[in-house]
Amino acid sequence: AHKFNPSDHPHRRYNPLKGDWVLVCPHRAKRPWKGQLEPAIEQTTPRFDINNPLCPTAHRPNGIVNPDYSGTFVFDNDFPALLDDVPVPDKEDNDELFQTSPAEGNCKVMCFHPHSDLTLALMSRVEVRAVIDKWAELQEELGKMYTWVQIFENRGAVMGCSNPHPHCQVWSSSYLPNEAEVKDKKLKEYYLKHDKNMLLDYAERELKKQVRVIAQNEEWVCVVPFWAVWPYETMLIPLRHTLRFNDLTNKQRDDLVDIMKTLLIKYDNLFETSFPYSMGWHGAPNNSEDNSHWQLHALYYPPLLRSATIRKFMVGYEMLANQQRDLTAEQAAQRLKDLPNIHYSCKKN
Amino acid sequence: AHKFNPSDHPHRRYNPLKGDWVLVCPHRAKRPWKGQLEPAIEQTTPRFDINNPLCPTAHRPNGIVNPDYSGTFVFDNDFPALLDDVPVPDKEDNDELFQTSPAEGNCKVMCFHPHSDLTLALMSRVEVRAVIDKWAELQEELGKMYTWVQIFENRGAVMGCSNPHPHCQVWSSSYLPNEAEVKDKKLKEYYLKHDKNMLLDYAERELKKQVRVIAQNEEWVCVVPFWAVWPYETMLIPLRHTLRFNDLTNKQRDDLVDIMKTLLIKYDNLFETSFPYSMGWHGAPNNSEDNSHWQLHALYYPPLLRSATIRKFMVGYEMLANQQRDLTAEQAAQRLKDLPNIHYSCKKN
Ligand SMILES: O=P(O)(O)O[C@H]1O[C@H](CO)[C@@H](O)[C@H](O)[C@H]1O
Ligand SMILES: O=P(O)(O)O[C@H]1O[C@H](CO)[C@@H](O)[C@H](O)[C@H]1O
Numbered sequence: 001a002h003k004f005n006p007s008d009h010p011h012r013r014y015n016p017l018k019g020d021w022v023l024v025c026p027h028r029a030k031r032p033w034k035g036q037l038e039p040a041i042e043q044t045t046p047r048f049d050i051n052n053p054l055c056p057t058a059h060r061p062n063g064i065v066n067p068d069y070s071g072t073f074v075f076d077n078d079f080p081a082l083l084d085d086v087p088v089p090d091k092e093d094n095d096e097l098f099q100t101s102p103a104e105g106n107c108k109v110m111c112f113h114p115h116s117d118l119t120l121a122l123m124s125r126v127e128v129r130a131v132i133d134k135w136a137e138l139q140e141e142l143g144k145m146y147t148w149v150q151i152f153e154n155r156g157a158v159m160g161c162s163n164p165h166p167h168c169q170v171w172s173s174s175y176l177p178n179e180a181e182v183k184d185k186k187l188k189e190y191y192l193k194h195d196k197n198m199l200l201d202y203a204e205r206e207l208k209k210q211v212r213v214i215a216q217n218e219e220w221v222c223v224v225p226f227w228a229v230w231p232y233e234t235m236l237i238p239l240r241h242t243l244r245f246n247d248l249t250n251k252q253r254d255d256l257v258d259i260m261k262t263l264l265i266k267y268d269n270l271f272e273t274s275f276p277y278s279m280g281w282h283g284a285p286n287n288s289e290d291n292s293h294w295q296l297h298a299l300y301y302p303p304l305l306r307s308a309t310i311r312k313f314m315v316g317y318e319m320l321a322n323q324q325r326d327l328t329a330e331q332a333a334q335r336l337k338d339l340p341n342i343h344y345s346c347k348k349n
Numbered sequence: 350a351h352k353f354n355p356s357d358h359p360h361r362r363y364n365p366l367k368g369d370w371v372l373v374c375p376h377r378a379k380r381p382w383k384g385q386l387e388p389a390i391e392q393t394t395p396r397f398d399i400n401n402p403l404c405p406t407a408h409r410p411n412g413i414v415n416p417d418y419s420g421t422f423v424f425d426n427d428f429p430a431l432l433d434d435v436p437v438p439d440k441e442d443n444d445e446l447f448q449t450s451p452a453e454g455n456c457k458v459m460c461f462h463p464h465s466d467l468t469l470a471l472m473s474r475v476e477v478r479a480v481i482d483k484w485a486e487l488q489e490e491l492g493k494m495y496t497w498v499q500i501f502e503n504r505g506a507v508m509g510c511s512n513p514h515p516h517c518q519v520w521s522s523s524y525l526p527n528e529a530e531v532k533d534k535k536l537k538e539y540y541l542k543h544d545k546n547m548l549l550d551y552a553e554r555e556l557k558k559q560v561r562v563i564a565q566n567e568e569w570v571c572v573v574p575f576w577a578v579w580p581y582e583t584m585l586i587p588l589r590h591t592l593r594f595n596d597l598t599n600k601q602r603d604d605l606v607d608i609m610k611t612l613l614i615k616y617d618n619l620f621e622t623s624f625p626y627s628m629g630w631h632g633a634p635n636n637s638e639d640n641s642h643w644q645l646h647a648l649y650y651p652p653l654l655r656s657a658t659i660r661k662f663m664v665g666y667e668m669l670a671n672q673q674r675d676l677t678a679e680q681a682a683q684r685l686k687d688l689p690n691i692h693y694s695c696k697k698n
Binding site: 003081100148152202205282321 | 351352355359362363365369373428429431435438439444447452453454499501503508520524528529547551575631650662666669670673
């Protein structure tokens, strides 16, 4: 009798980058909440704390003293998950139910700024540009040695970030991680089928539809993807074909500063809090294959759902059966789009 | 020069049920922790609270009054993610980048016990058996109408459980969820290749190896899987071929009571806390195909890593690149195996 309405009726949406589905339940945000509240985000991080191992001139746990850096600062993680030159498993026991495979790599930490009380959303354009240039440098340098260079930022205690100082991590590996491997396969399938780049096609259609675009400029578009899983998940896609972060031109980098700042300010404004998320960059693997099917992009996965203290839990059904979201991508996009582009902390009272 | 040692050296392990890899970094548990602490789990849940909508005789948000139940109690979720008889998306717009698919289903809540201050670990054998029988009944009944019946329990506020009362949920769907679809494919591939059931082969080899088995009896084995992702992840597998929960014999059910209680008491004893987790049952889809490749099993995904208040965060690298763990499956298994089988709260002082 009724007509299907995606903002009212449960349905599934396909993620062509992963080949899986997300369950969308737009009516479900109405349920009451008696669960865990996140601790309110500490607003009082001191600008400088000699006991914080990410601060300039501070001692790190291994005894090394940080330089008195004034811009970005990169160093090797003192507790790296990945190591170079470790013994690799031998191939003897080839029981397919007990397969082990080598994992070599390197883990770096990159501070964005000397001040612990800043975030990318609050840093100046010049300072954000310096971060972008350093990301490009690291991709360039590490891409010569490792198949995959994963730049990622865990922001906020709720995302397991163990230090409030503005920083990201760069984990490089000899192997293609799961997420990269699946994406490589899906992008290639599309490319072989259509002789076109999936993400460029996607960006173009989103720009036409204008229902999930939250910001755009000459070089970039920022969308809540049609298949978003996290409530306010977004994607940044360059509008011209770009394989890797270090391929970004000067103009693309300048425009990236703008769109990143726009997105991050909107994020902070959404619940008037320093918005937590995990984000990272995906670009072509560092191998000699034809990677025309790849397109650089950033992924933002923020956990908050209803307020600064109520998050989405990806548990139970999500872990055991199917990812599930409680509002549509279009609703999330509209909300982010409508938010001011000036940070709430700068409002004059 | 050195020989590979899986308890020292980073490596990856293959998950044959998913076809992906987990990065194992056994040396990494040494790093210091300045991140979020979970709120200590409330030890003071009252046995009865008239304002808790899961308690006997309480009002639910929709005005319905619960019966004065004395065993298990099942009702339709007042805020279901899945609904029957919703309009389904039409197939017109078949752009492969914007695919929508129907999702119909039903969501039930099942209380395990009338008392809010109990958990499965603390309930009597007879009471746990009643839960098992009810699970079988629900699988039987809902399996007639839905392709997939997902029984799952979110336990603890840290797992997004919005109510401390002992309960689980049952979400049934017209579609095969992502996790089930991938597993169906992998189990079938193995079956076609070896003419054997993957999980029965796996259980048999784990019983021989005895390095990841934490409990076993005539009908069941409980292991930390070789490819475990969560620090203390476990799997319960019946030792005889069993397709679905309602196929379990009387003896299998009795032995399941024992092994579940053993596991859950060990879990609580690990950090002397009511151990949070998401768990659920996977069995053959409810269709008329030959499902010989399937074997019923339970999955336990507990988040705690170091203590009652320090969890593992699956963020950043894990979300964007590759699942990662900080101790080996063997280390986790040994630790669980060595724990007493008597609940810490029953110790005489
Ligand atoms: O239904 P509940 O317990 O309110 O909600 C919990 O479990 C659901 C199913 O796993 C999740 O979708 C929710 O994010 C979680 O908070
Ligand atoms: O390296 P950190 O910030 O201490 O640790 C954080 O990020 C890592 C990479 O995403 C995760 O493995 C950890 O679970 C998380 O707590």
